[in-house]
Amino acid sequence: MELEAVKKLLEKGEENAEAMEKLPPRFFERLVMKGLRVDLIQPGRLLCSFTVPSRLLNAGNFLHGGATATMVDLVGSAVIYTLGARTTTGVSVEINVSYLDAAYAGEEIEVEAKALRVGKAIGVVSVELRKKKTGKIIAQGRHTKYLAVSSKL
Amino acid sequence: MELEAVKKLLEKGEENAEAMEKLPPRFFERLVMKGLRVDLIQPGRLLCSFTVPSRLLNAGNFLHGGATATMVDLVGSAVIYTLGARTTTGVSVEINVSYLDAAYAGEEIEVEAKALRVGKAIGVVSVELRKKKTGKIIAQGRHTKYLAVSSKL
Amino acid sequence: MELEAVKKLLEKGEENAEAMEKLPPRFFERLVMKGLRVDLIQPGRLLCSFTVPSRLLNAGNFLHGGATATMVDLVGSAVIYTLGARTTTGVSVEINVSYLDAAYAGEEIEVEAKALRVGKAIGVVSVELRKKKTGKIIAQGRHTKYLAVSSKL
């Protein structure tokens, strides 16, 4: 691909620029979370599900890796809340995701988050996305958070 | 936090459900990319910049970790194109991101992607987000892709 | 710490230099594997155990993070073999490890490796180290390998 084409590819977002400007604050998070259902909450464990919507697809027409990472972030943060009364889930220190299979529009996905360790300062959770029908793993990630945010990192 | 509150937190996306349903396919990607400017393209290196928009903020009012991961995905993929005529940038195998500082609405950010290795089968790139004013690193990540996608993973 | 002290810290390995030179090839791997017992082998799953030896401790007198990462590498590679007749387990593409608890000398540890996906080209496994007595997780990691090594990465 020529360099000019790379530039075009990255800057293609410029269509519909005006409508984009008017979107409310934190719209990104709502775009990803919309349609997520919580199926089970236990201390240290969360099970959610959603149907892959077309708005979250990538150029290959399957669930966008960035949307998957955002779920690892959000569902991974929520599971920390299940372990006690906190006023904050802290700030993200590290997120990693392995992509194992493609999830196509309309597929039913379950998201399982487990607390691996939640201490006073550091929380680490794992998050796995699976196809509901077959149990096949789509992605597995971990999310590390710093929980004592009142003090300085 | 009580378990019921966790459920509400995760399912809050249900407001404006109808408007959300009408969004076009792949809107997620455009939401993140909109406003990204390519400042420099070299073989194996890309330098972009953007102003943090309010739509990409998180609950703490700084750039969402999922949006950062999505940029590591997208800008990291684009840098693979700069290394030759490909018809695909492959599929993501792994993405990891360390979050180092908060970026607030209106801040100017530069995104630098570098190809660490791009072979026939595997491509690995690093992506760094920095504050333009101070050079302070906001996030650093790596993105591993499988490039020979015609054959089976 | 003064810069000169950092230098001394890193170069302290120079004691016993001669004995070190005479160690056989690949001694590193044997040093970590020695004492590892395989308790269960199933297709796609391996369960091993070992007693933390003093030779693998770090400056804090608990299991060295580098030794843990080496087990993620080695046990994670072995689990790929359980899925069929291969002449190679490929080459490592990425290894990541979260450290969750300290394991002290004499503690009994179990290591569980699971294949998350093993295709023709890419294999991804997860590896978890736990204390046998309490089930407490010491570390959890993932290992990504490129399996089709006859062709070029």
Added chain:
Amino acid sequence: MELEAVKKLLEKGEENAEAMEKLPPRFFERLVMKGLRVDLIQPGRLLCSFTVPSRLLNAGNFLHGGATATMVDLVGSAVIYTLGARTTTGVSVEINVSYLDAAYAGEEIEVEAKALRVGKAIGVVSVELRKKKTGKIIAQGRHTKYLAVSSKL
């Protein structure tokens, strides 16, 4: 490979078991560090070098991924010391490494560690291993540490 062969592969460390038992505490760390030379120390940056010894090779006869991860751990920890008088470099929270090229016995390698962020509680460093002759990157990793270890994680 048959399951019995996997068992043999993992348990092969049992040769020379007695000699292994007599190794001094923390021998693992010395095995990896021996031969490492510190070439440059600056606040927040360390440059080291070593010649790949045969004792650190893997089954493929190139530098073991576990040895590389151990260097990311150790050199990454040392760079935190360069930023001020500390009595500890904290404990490891996460280590990740991308493997980009093979390093064979006798090759000259340089290791560069950079502090990405070192705060009161969290330190994040990047570590890169390169071939001295060509500058080719062998591995790139990041190491996250929790620095305020007197308090509980």
